[in-house]
Amino acid sequence: MDYQGTAKLDRRTKNLVKRLNPADIAFICHPDLDRVTAESLIEAKTEVVINAESFSTGRYPNIGPLILLSAGIHLVDKVGPEIFDTLNEGERITIRDGKIFKNGQFLAEGEVLSLPKAQNSFERAEKSLGKELEKFALNTLSYIQKEKNLLLDGVGLPETRVKFLDRQALVVARGYHYKEDIKILWPYIREVRPVLIGVDGGSDALISEGLKPDIIIGDMDSVSDRALLSGAELIVHAYPNGKAPGLKRLEKMGLKPLIFKTGGTSEDIALLLAYEKGADLIVAVGTHSNLIEFLDKGRGGMASTFLTRLRVGDRLVDAKGVNKLYRARVKTSHILTMLVAALVAMLTVILVSPPVKQFISLIFTKLRLLLGF
16 A cells, blocks of 8 residues: 655654644654654654654563554654655655655665564563663662752752742643543642643643643743743753753743753652642652653663652652543433432422422312313
8 A cells, every 4th residue: 555645754753743744754763662752643643654763672662653553553664764864854755565755766665564563572572671670770770879969969949939838739741641640630620729830741731621830841842832932930951061952942932931950850850849849749640650651761760750759759649540540430320310319309399398289289180170080
């Protein structure tokens, strides 16, 4: 089967999905495609994804390719990074049996990835995960001492206009099932009205649910302009050397953010900010806390997260997966119970109300007269 469409290319997949249209063919350079990225490609409604790298290197069991294939998306694997030099965005191309053609001219070839192939790769990676775990643990330990000083001893907290004292805080990051978890937490948000903190793209998830983030914190590379202009207080995550990649973007937009210089991830410093500013309780959605999630994020250790959770653990509630824990369903038995209860209530009113009893007696009397009884 041939696939034809407009080529859209980007080495950073999270930037590519922002400009993908259903008729486009997505070209990515993304080894070990993760779950969150796969879900964003599905939301973009693209039908074909071409990877310059390998969808699964076998380093760990990443589920992204399985998610795409299960959604019916055609995948071509390992076409080589040279495709980014030979193909320009916007050009019309044809995909046939893993081969890429432009105006009938052959450009490159990859491997068509099928669901059975992806499943076999996933299962093999599961068996070799022990080696990756050992390497991950050693890397975490080697960085703990350095990141301890950055995260716990030298945190330069900015003075925010948003007040946390005697309030709860909800921290939303772009992690597994974060959108579903926000929906389930709506009653909590409506009743408690916590400080809403969006970590990079997590802020857009809040806005899509009709919520306005109080604070947006992160590198600012996966936040929409709409979120940045929402009126939220903006805090750019700067690294220990002072480099702040997201600062230039905000300055071009005429925005004046606060700077938070520290090590670790943006979601770690969001948790630390809420904790140090006196939040009574911190509810985390979409944050990363296990081996697979960290490998999906491309991190080789979790020293900062380990230390952060040790520090804030007495106030932290991880709401990840709450959508699976509780899903409200209206069952037929519930409806029947309500109907029976309503009928009982009506009968009770009839039996105890003299005017109603007289009215019903009058109706029966007229019926008897009409029928000749």
